[in-house]
Amino acid sequence: MVNEYSRNYTEVLEILKYIPIDEYNKIPKQKIEFYEKYKDRSYEYEYNFNIISKNTKCILTNLYKDYIANDKEKELINSILNLNWQKKEYEKRKLYNPNSIFS
Incomplete structure (x- = not known):
């Protein structure tokens, strides 16, 4: 399974x-074992x-x-991720607005 995700797992590790x-x-051993199992062994990441x-x-x-963040950090991260998602959705609506596609 050598693909982009395998390279990402190598980088994460x-x-x-x-x-x-x-x-x-704090990270479950199963997660680490999964990344170890599916990492790209030929990819050298520094x-x-x-x-x-x-x-x-x-x-x-x-x-x-x-696994690591405290409750306040989790709340902040979720807010940032939600804001980023909203921005992307707004950009998609602007780009693919059905009212303006056929104008």
Whole structure:
């Protein structure tokens, strides 16, 4: 299973090496084992804060939100994610507005 997600799992595992151990231990072992099982073993990723794929950022965000963040942080993350979703929906409506497509 070598695909984009496999590369993302490789990146996630590498980045998780840099978080505090007490935070790492909050992530269920099944998640880590899943990433280990399906990572791209031929892909060599060296952590660089400036070079992280969008999918890897999404996986890390969900891991943080689901297992590490406190309630206040979870609320903030959910608000930001919801706001981003609303912005994307607005842009789609502007772009694909059925009233203006046939004008």
